[in-house]
Amino acid sequence: MGGATNEAVAASAETGSVSFFSDKSAKIFVAGHRGLVGSAIVRKLRHLGFMNLVLRTHAELDLSRQSDVEAFFASEKPQFVILVAAKVGGIHANSTYPADFIAINLQIQTNVIDSAYRNGVKKLLFLGSSCIYPKFAPQPIPEDALLTGPLEPTNEWYAIAKISGIKMCQAYRIQHKWDAISGMPTNLYGPNDNFHPENSHVLPALMRRFHEAKVRGAKEVVVWGTGSPLREFLHVDDLADACVFLMDSYSGLGHLNVGSGKEVTIKELAELVKEVVGFEGDLVWDTTKPDGTPRKLMDSSKLAGLGWTPKISLKDGLVDTYKWYLENVQQ
Numbered sequence: 001m002g003g004a005t006n007e008a009v010a011a012s013a014e015t016g017s018v019s020f021f022s023d024k025s026a027k028i029f030v031a032g033h034r035g036l037v038g039s040a041i042v043r044k045l046r047h048l049g050f051m052n053l054v055l056r057t058h059a060e061l062d063l064s065r066q067s068d069v070e071a072f073f074a075s076e077k078p079q080f081v082i083l084v085a086a087k088v089g090g091i092h093a094n095s096t097y098p099a100d101f102i103a104i105n106l107q108i109q110t111n112v113i114d115s116a117y118r119n120g121v122k123k124l125l126f127l128g129s130s131c132i133y134p135k136f137a138p139q140p141i142p143e144d145a146l147l148t149g150p151l152e153p154t155n156e157w158y159a160i161a162k163i164s165g166i167k168m169c170q171a172y173r174i175q176h177k178w179d180a181i182s183g184m185p186t187n188l189y190g191p192n193d194n195f196h197p198e199n200s201h202v203l204p205a206l207m208r209r210f211h212e213a214k215v216r217g218a219k220e221v222v223v224w225g226t227g228s229p230l231r232e233f234l235h236v237d238d239l240a241d242a243c244v245f246l247m248d249s250y251s252g253l254g255h256l257n258v259g260s261g262k263e264v265t266i267k268e269l270a271e272l273v274k275e276v277v278g279f280e281g282d283l284v285w286d287t288t289k290p291d292g293t294p295r296k297l298m299d300s301s302k303l304a305g306l307g308w309t310p311k312i313s314l315k316d317g318l319v320d321t322y323k324w325y326l327e328n329v330q331q
């Protein structure tokens with residue numbers, strides 16, 4: 001884990017953790033509550049009976065503006081923070097807007113983590129991403145592969161910001177004995193995903209492209225790259241379940257991987273999405289588009305050892321997501 005794993009550091013990071021589930025009236029700020037992850041976390045918290053959620057849209061509170069974030073925390077004084085607001089996108093967006101991906105993410109996480117600490121927040125959960133690991137990390141990727149090799153160039157700007165977020169949580173834990181933890185989710189999907197044709201991740205991009213091709217009666221759909229990269233997918237409702245589990249059950253220095261443990265090639269994923277959508281034409285591979293990381297299956301055994309495992313299969317998750325897409329997105 002990039003140099004901060006020795007016993008002395010771990011011992012100095014003891015914070016005296018608090019129970020999250022014991023007080024359903026606790027004031028919880030879910031930053032980024034209208035996105036894929038934030039909306040799933042809000043659904044989960046409400047289902048569990050948490051009613052005192054503090055929510056702000058991007059328009060109401062721009063988390064990249066330091067003074068606005070400081071004023072918000074000083075007046076609202078939340079007890080818990082789940083930080084899932086970020087500049088997020090797929091391989092094309094990451095490559096095209098490197099300045100936005102590094103700057104906005106550094107700004108949001110620095111403002112929120114520091115203000116949360118200064119205003120007496122009891123516990124904060126920060127989310128990174130599996131792209132923090134080296135491009136050629138051992139597979140499945142253990143947490144301690146962090147900072148052991150060069151990053152994948154298509155998303156190194158985003159990865160550097162996310163690594164800084166992990167390190168900031170660790171630094172505040174060590175220096176201030178403050179309960180800031182980090183989870184590293186694998187590639188996610190589900191309701192409220194971003195279905196933009198170019199800037200989204202592969203799964204929603206393909207769902208939309210196959211759906212529109214089916215409606216038009218098209219014979220072919222273009223898929224990016226060679227189809228050979230392997231990816232691990234987790235339904236966002238499983239991730240939300242893991243996040244509340246971590247809020248209650250984990251208070252350690254090290255970040256924890258959150259994955260499904262199952263990987264598919266992009267070709268296999270494309271065939272599965274095609275089947276779920278009901279498109280009957282052919283796939284055409286555009287090999288001028290980047291493949292990105294060849295493989296990034298995470299080792300989530302530490303989280304499993306704490307007692308959390310995912311429940312939703314990729315097939316069931318795709319069916320659920322396509323149903324949501326038909327009811328909420330398609331024209």
Ligand SMILES: NC(=O)C1=CN([C@@H]2O[C@H](COP(=O)(O)OP(=O)(O)OC[C@H]3O[C@@H](n4cnc5c(N)ncnc54)[C@H](OP(=O)(O)O)[C@@H]3O)[C@@H](O)[C@H]2O)C=CC1
Nearest residue numbers: 032034035036037058062063064085086088129185187188
């Ligand atoms: N999606 C994925 O596959 C993965 C996601 N993650 C992580 O999970 C977290 C959530 O991602 P996801 O839900 O997919 O992202 P989304 O893009 O779906 O949601 C991000 C949310 O953050 C808000 N936001 C962005 N910028 C600002 C800002 N300056 N001020 C206030 N709010 C802002 C967005 O609001 P608005 O839309 O109005 O701008 C949106 O509600 C991120 O930390 C991401 O890195 C990790 C691994 C994989």
Ligand SMILES: C[C@H]1O[C@H](OP(=O)(O)OP(=O)(O)OC[C@H]2O[C@@H](n3cnc4c(=O)[nH]c(N)nc43)[C@H](O)[C@@H]2O)[C@@H](O)[C@@H](O)C1=O
Nearest residue numbers: 089090091129131155200201202205223224225290291292
């Ligand atoms: C979550 C994760 O997400 C990103 O990394 P990524 O896993 O490479 O993400 P992706 O979903 O965009 O692509 C996965 C694979 O799929 C192929 N692919 C085929 N056809 C389409 C397509 O139509 N769109 C997209 N986006 N990809 C396509 C594509 O060429 C690649 O081989 C980073 O933002 C990173 O920062 C991060 O954290």
